[in-house]
Each structure stands twice: as C-alpha cells, then as structure tokens.
Amino acid sequence: MSELVPGGNTPLPGGALTLRVPGPFDVSALVTDTDGQVRGDGDFVFYNQTSAPGVRLDGDRLTVDPARLRPGADRVTVVVSPADPGTPLGRLPSPALLVSAPDGRTIARFTPPRPQAETVLLLAELYRRGTSWKLRALGQGYADGLAGVARDFGIEVTEDSDSAPSAAPPSPSPATRPHPGRGVAPVVRTPTLLDLGPIGAGAGSGPTSGDGTATHGFLEAANSARAAAGSPPVALDARLMTAARAHAAGMAAGGLLSAESPDGVSVYQRVVSSGYAYLTIGEHLVSGPRTPREFVEYCLSSERSRSTVCDPGFEQAGLGQVADARSGDLYWTALWARPFSPAGLERTAREVIALTNTERTAHGLPPLAPDSPLTAAAQGHSADMVARDFYAHTSPEGRRPWDRAAAAGSGRRTIGENIACGQRSPAEVVLGWMNSPGHRANILKRDFTHIGVGLAGGGRAGTYWTQLFGG
Secondary structure (H helix, E strand, O other): EEOOOOOOOEOOOOOEEEEOOOOOOOEEEEEEEEOOOOOOHHHHHHHOEEEOOOOOEEEEEEEOOOOHOOOOEEEEEEEEOOOOOOOOHHHHOOOOEEEOOOOOOOEEEOOOOOOOOOOOEEEEEEEEEOOOEEEEEEEEEEEHHHHHHHHHOOOOOOOHHHHHHHOOOOOOOOOOOOOOOOOOOOOOOEEEOOOOOOOOOOOOOOOOOOOEEEEOOHHHHHHHHHHHOOOOOOEEOHHHHHHHHHHHHHHHHHOOOOOEEOOOOOOHHHHOOEEEEEEEEEEEEOOOOOOOOHHHHHOOHHHHHHHHHHHOOOEEEEEEEEEOOOOOOOEEEEEEEEEOOHHHHHHHOOOOHHHHHHHHHOOOOOOOEHHHHHHHHHHHHHHHHHHHHHOOOOOOOOOOOHHHHHHOOOOOOOEEEEEEEOOOHHHHHHHHHHHHHHHHHOOOOOOOOEEEEEEEEOOOEEEEEEEEEEE
16 A cells, blocks of 8 residues: 655556545545646536546545546546535544555555645545556645635636625626535635745836846845744745746646646746756745735735745745736746755755654654665665656666665665655654654664665655665
C-alpha cells in the first residue's frame, strides 16, 4: 500500500476503484478535461447529484471507473467537506482518503496536514498519463465551501436566497440545487484563493517591474505586515517576477487557478526555469483583487495565509498579474522564496535531523548520527526526482534506496528511506512523516543508527525531501 504525502503520486490498476473518506465528511468529485474545466453541470458529482458516466457516489463511498468516463475526460478531482456545512474542517479529525482496487485491496492512503479555517479540501486527483491512470495527493484548501470549488472548475452556482448580496447578479441557471440543510453559496464576485501561500502585487498605475507588472504598494503593504510580526523585509527578485508573470499568464489563458498550468508546467518548475534556485518557496494564486493593497489585505485575511506572508524564512518575492481576455478577471501569482546556498542546504538538513532525533528521544530511542555517504545518496535522489519529474523510491531505471546508498559508498547493512514533496520547512516535513504510519516506523526503527537528508526544489510539487536511514 502506498502512503502518500501532498504532491505524491502512485499508479492505479485498471477497473473500478473505490475511494472512501470515513468520518463526518461529504465526498464530491469533479470530472474535467485537460484544461481543468468541467463541460457542464453533469460533471459535478455530489450529495444532490450522485452519478456521472464512470463516477458514482454512495454515502462516503465514491466509485470511479476511468474506462467509463465521458469522452475527453482526463481527470477526476476528489473533494471533501464537513457533513455539517457550518463546521470548519479544523474542528474535525483530519480526513483520510482510502483507495481500494477492484479486488478490494487497499492500495493507497492519504491523510493531509490538519486543515484550519478551510471548509473544503481538494483531497486528491485521478489523472490520465498516456494510456494509464495515476493518483496524486493534493490537500489544497478552500474557505468558501463547495461553491468556491465549483466556480473555479467552471460551474455557475446560485442559491435561492433573499439575503444574497446586491453585488451578486443572478446566475443564468442554477448548476446545483441545495437539499435541506446544505446550502450552496450565491454567485458573488470575490477573490478566490487556492493553496494558501505567499503574497502578491497589484494592478493600476504605479511603478512596474522589468516585465511591466505593476508593483506599486506591494512591498510597502507586505513588509509592513512582516514588520508588525517581527519578520525582516523581503525584496523583489527579477527572476521570481518573470516566473510569476509566466504562471499568471497560463492561469489567465485557461481561466483556472492552479499550481499547474494547462501546458503541464507547475509554478515551481517555472521558478527554476527562470534561473532561480531556492531552498524554500511559497505562493499565492489568486483572482479578483484590483490593487496591490487590496490583494495584500486579502492575503492577510486568514491565519494560514497571514502566516506565510509573515514567514521570517522568506527573503525575496516576485509578482505577476495578467487579465483573462474573456472575462477581464485579474489572475495573480505571487512567489516568496529563500534562495539556495550550500550553507542553507546544510543548515536545513541539520534541522530535519534534529527534529527526527527529537521524535526518537521522545520514544526512548538513541539519536541518529549524520552519515556522509547516506547524505550524498539522499541529496542525489531528491535532485534526481526534480530533474526527471518522478516521485518514487525506485528510480526510472530501477535503482532502489540500498542501491543508491551502496553507490555512494555506504557499507550499512540495513537501509530505509522516507520521501516527501511539497512541504516548505523541516518542521512541516517531519510532522508529515510522523503522521504517516510507514514513514513514522522508519523514523522510530531501533535498528537504524545513522541518517542522511537531502532536499531539492523546483519539481512539479515544489521541494522534494529524502531521508535515508542506515544501520
């Protein structure tokens, strides 16, 4: 069974798959083409519309048969929300996705980091790769319910309500009809935030970067918030500006907020393509705000988003905003990053080891000692996953963790490996591993005596981490 972390993926067998999220949750699904958009209301499967070609919802059980999806469907996104619509996900147990093969075997499990103020999570997606299908873990949050998710996937959402804001014109036709106790939000033109991360800049008159993006007020507002939190200021970086604008243009062209553009290039891959190597990175992908200050205010409006704005680890920032030629909506990409340095890489790896040893000590186990060959093999594997765009313990040519350790000169008889991708700090990645039974078992294995840690940024899911254990 595959234990997935955010950004991780695993191949899927043929036939009908069963996906479950036990607990006080509602499960939904959106069927989309390669552009990330539904073709119509029938592509949204939820508690009021329980089936579509190849997809059926029965209680907490979602059945997906990729071979029976409508023509042109390339992706099924699995969404989870509280069964009680007034309850934030942060007040519930973290949802756990279980995926079973046609023969009933559980083949994958994913438990995302515990949500906070979010009311909906994009939990995972099934997607076509050539003639086969794969599962990717997501864990991306929304604060405005199923309506926000539906709108971003191309569905017009309306609700019969006398209390709808006057700024919200009636939708031409309802895509969803709420059943008792489960309302669907009215159509309101407000900013939409996907995958809460760092901050952006604005439109209108004022200074611009070298690529023409208006930046007036961005740094002033962002650095003011950082100063109030006791964090040092950030500075604009031309390479981050270039990457941010390119990604904003991709989102505007597709009319969709996503960390991956319709051309298949992720925002993190654009960053390294611009010549910027990073140790850690965060992003805000937003549509709606019209000015830099409005954008910053919006990014400061939730605890999770504010924490990224004010993260003392970020040193540089980049901004891009591009208008959708069809709707006029502004799409924003804002990047915050700490640049790569050999000393920074070494310091980050030491932090991962220290946190790992804290967990071992708390369980009565001796600490792990750093090991140079294991470190070289771990760093090489992280860099290889970024360079060749894969995420697995086995490399494309079949090399496994013990093969890489031996090639790096390690003589350890027992080898174990943890990998992860998408986490932005040592604390986040170690917490994710400890919350996953298989990864936790490696960290707390008594037979292991030594460790190497590697990390590399710039792959499809951001930063790729490797722990290599030896004993």
